[in-house]
């Protein structure tokens with residue numbers, strides 16, 4: 418714990434426990450020395466693997482080439498969502514509303530986009546959003562229809578997360594679970610992501626609201642196995658906050674109960 | 686049509702892979718598969734599972750090729766990181782790590798590393814690296830073997846060797862430092 422820089426060797430040989438990997442990955446973006454050293458150490462481990470080099474069977478090559486020809490590729494825009502970000506669950510879920518802001522730098526510098534992406538990704542990871550994990554852990558060679566939908570959905574997230582002006586804010590549901598609003602004004606896209614929500618009785622539903630004065634209905638959703646994702650209406654961009662209540666099935670025009678979740682909408 | 690891919694460098698190939706070039710991917714596979722399959726097999730010790738994981742690794746590389754960032758290292762290092770992690774994660778998730786048979790224990794690096802002559806100028810990269818490994822003190826080589834080649838966590842290594850966790854970390858750290866020096870001397 419004392420000297421996190423010194424974890425780098427155990428990290429690079431992947432001998433760390435998952436929590437330690439998360440902690441180290443949270444440290445990485447803030448430490449140029451470790452980032453540079455990591456690149457060097459990875460070239461060492463890559464060379465180590467040469468020692469055990471083994472010819473794979475020719476059938477494997479055929480199988481892999483067939484598999485990739487049926488696998489869509491992700492766009493280049495999602496830099497930062499490399500292997501490391503699978504483990505980006507480094508940022509502890511805050512019990513309070515947090516507005517995350519990218520550091521103000523010139524927009525032509527990639528680092529700004531990088532940092533807002535990382536922050537947004539970290540917020541999603543902190544609430545347990547399983548999108549990327551789901552995608553990367555799934556057997557990529559059995560692309561079922563469900564998987565394809567996940568891939569498509571993830572591509573949309575990736576696009577949203579890679580917007581230069583992406584903002585994210587997370588909070589907790591009072592009944593359990595956590596959620597985040599992620600939005601990009603330039604992409605005109607805002608989503609509410611919620612994880613680990615308790616199931617509701619069949620006659621109840623979660624209803625989102627955008628609030629600027631009176632609450633305006635912003636969509637219905639239910640607890641999902643992984644994460645529930647709701648695309649928010651454009652009103653979200655002008656709203657002061659986004660809230661969620663539990664309403665009778667079908668939803669209501671105005672809230673009939675106290676919010677179980679409220680976050681301030683990230684400002685420009 | 687595609688231009689020929691033979692003779693292209695890995696970064697060039699990966700750029701073309703990120704543009705959806707399947708022929709470039711095949712060449713990229715041919716250039717890297719022995720090392721990827723080797724490390725995955727080294728960790729998993731089961732050919733069927735190693736084939737599965739190797740396939741996952743390459744499908745991931747195909748999917749995420751556009752996200753490769755040369756500032757974070759070479760394509761080989763990037764691919765190797767994916768491969769090693771996936772193999773280790775597979776072992777840990779199946780909890781076979783605790784049951785892995787000690788019979789297999791000596792099958793790894795040391796059985797290959799019997800050549801103690803560290804002055805051998807090896808023609809082959811694998812031999813060069815093996816020579817660098819051989820120059821490590823025994824305790825450090827064992828730590829690298831258990832952690833990297835067999836994918837054990839440092840806690841498992843500590844239990845296995847019956848030494849404190851801090852000692853394991855130090856050995857891995859010292860070993861990586863020395864390996865780096867040794868490998869720089871024999872850079873390909």
Ligand SMILES: [Zn+2]
Nearest residue numbers: 422448450451
């Ligand atoms: Zn550091």
